[in-house]
């Protein structure tokens with residue numbers, strides 16, 4: 001199921017701000033362009049944001065975002081995917097190993113952690129490292145709020161059908177997701193530049 005283009009507006013009309021989703025996805029696109037084209041990796045960007053909520057609701061406000069971290073493909077050689085880099089960068093700044101990033105992410109009652117990414121996160125990695133969707137889900141381990149919502153500008157550029165859908169996994173973990181329309185062709189074009197193996201991330 002593909003959710004609606006934009007979330008329900010905040011119930012208090014005076015608090016409605018211009019929807020920033022495409023702005024963040026443009027940022028992801030520009031981050032993706034920082035990654036040199038490679039034959040076996042799609043180029044992506046990811047941004048982690050702390051967003052204020054309308055008190056007592058899950059409605060997002062857009063006028064008080066805090067940019068927490070960002071990352072792009074091959075920014076970190078050992079964490080080649082954009083979402084990995086985004087979380088690893090946050091962990092590094094807070095002096096913890098990658099697998100403990102959930103311990104240091106902010107958890108505030110009136111705020112929500114949101115991740116924007118070029119396209120839906122991968123569900124499997126080559127080698128032993130955890131997939132990006134798992135890393136996102138892991139931020140909620142132990143009952144933490146962790147990342148509560150993800151926005152992406154395209155479905156997976158991977159031509160193979162996924163064994164398990166990232167969207168399904170996110171949903172099962174209680175993480176909302178939303179496909180934002182408007183930049184898909186550009187995102188896929190940037191993602192696929194130099195990529196000869198369409199079956200891998």
Ligand SMILES: [Zn+2]
Nearest residue numbers: 081122131132
């Ligand atoms: Zn990934």
